[in-house]
Amino acid sequence: MSDLLGNFRLYLLAFILPLLLSLGLTPLLRMLAVRFGHLDKPTDIKTHKTPTPLLGGTAIFAAFAVSLVAMRFYTSFPTGTLRDLRLILLGGGVMFALGFIDDMRKPYGLGFKTKFAVQFAVAIFTALYGIRIHFIQPDYLGFALSVLWIVGVSNAFNIIDIMDGLSAGQAALAAFGFLLIAFPSESIYVNFASASLAGAALGFLPYNFSKKYKIFMGDSGSLLCGFVLAVVALGTRYSDVNPLGVYAPLFILAVPIYDTIFVSVMRLKRGHSPFLGSRDHFALRLEKLGFSPRQVVRLASLATLALVLFAWLMTQVPVAWGVLIVAVLGLEFILIGLAIAKIKI
Numbered sequence: 001m002s003d004l005l006g007n008f009r010l011y012l013l014a015f016i017l018p019l020l021l022s023l024g025l026t027p028l029l030r031m032l033a034v035r036f037g038h039l040d041k042p043t044d045i046k047t048h049k050t051p052t053p054l055l056g057g058t059a060i061f062a063a064f065a066v067s068l069v070a071m072r073f074y075t076s077f078p079t080g081t082l083r084d085l086r087l088i089l090l091g092g093g094v095m096f097a098l099g100f101i102d103d104m105r106k107p108y109g110l111g112f113k114t115k116f117a118v119q120f121a122v123a124i125f126t127a128l129y130g131i132r133i134h135f136i137q138p139d140y141l142g143f144a145l146s147v148l149w150i151v152g153v154s155n156a157f158n159i160i161d162i163m164d165g166l167s168a169g170q171a172a173l174a175a176f177g178f179l180l181i182a183f184p185s186e187s188i189y190v191n192f193a194s195a196s197l198a199g200a201a202l203g204f205l206p207y208n209f210s211k212k213y214k215i216f217m218g219d220s221g222s223l224l225c226g227f228v229l230a231v232v233a234l235g236t237r238y239s240d241v242n243p244l245g246v247y248a249p250l251f252i253l254a255v256p257i258y259d260t261i262f263v264s265v266m267r268l269k270r271g272h273s274p275f276l277g278s279r280d281h282f283a284l285r286l287e288k289l290g291f292s293p294r295q296v297v298r299l300a301s302l303a304t305l306a307l308v309l310f311a312w313l314m315t316q317v318p319v320a321w322g323v324l325i326v327a328v329l330g331l332e333f334i335l336i337g338l339a340i341a342k343i344k345i
Helices: 002-035 056-071 079-104 112-129 138-161 166-182 190-208 218-233 243-252 253-270 282-288 293-314 319-341
Strands: none
Touching: 002 056, 002 190, 056 079, 056 190, 056 218, 079 112, 079 190, 079 218, 112 138, 112 218, 112 253, 138 218, 138 253, 166 190, 166 218, 166 243, 166 253, 166 293, 190 218, 243 253, 243 293, 243 319, 253 282, 253 293, 253 319, 282 293, 282 319, 293 319
16 A cells, blocks of 8 residues: 555656646747747648747657656666656657657648658657557567557647647546556556656646647647657556456547548548648537637547546456447447538538
8 A cells, every 4th residue: 555655656746747847848938939930820721820839849848758757766667667768758759859840840841751751660669679569469460550559649649739728638638547547557657657748738738728828839749749648558458357448548549549530531532632731620620510619629628538437447347348338439439420520611
């Protein structure tokens, strides 16, 4: 019991430290972005009306990285955990740098081929290192699915970053979800990385929502958040009670994954490339119905909170209940997708 309480205090510190750092760094970086003209300018497919500072992702990464490094001095990490955290910092740093360079080259960016090349390289390195799916055979299939998972989730948070608070809010809630499931176990790197990312993302959100001090996290922040969450999802045991518990990460990350699939399908139906921007996102379609951006973000957040609860239940209940949860939620997503697709954008 004392060990559990001690670990809880460490994870609380791992959350509070990046929260405070992000709260303090974000306005400073906003001033730098304004001074040096690092702004995201409106285009036909973007919803903001005025040029907006773009260094929010830098604050999130700095707070996240400093937190993990600082926690090294507060606890004695096992050797394997220390290596895993170093990998998260290395891979997350590359994803952040990729997004930062892409942000600097707005409105044209690096191009999806260049970005995919770097993302696949990072994902392959991560899987070769050993953070990957191990329960799928043959082994090469589990390896390939792990690479696709890391690249897919990283881009899902980038794709959903089309409304204030949507991507960062989903990242914070998903991080809490993985912490909830992993906390009782010894998945230490998952716990520390999840707590740190949740704090860093939450510290950024007040400025992202602000009218006077608005700042975007850009691709640098969204790719970082997606990568970290994709990796922590691969580091926890889900099926000790129920083999269907392996679907828990899909529930926790369902909103960004759903939007990615939905947008890609809608673009392909119109004969457009899924890699080119458009206004097909579910959030923009809900806004078209009359919901305000804040209401859309609240609805998405409530959906993710419910899905986190179902994800946790999936790891605790017998198989029969697990089948029921998967069936009901799967049907709900299909029906919602069909309804949203009918909204003209």
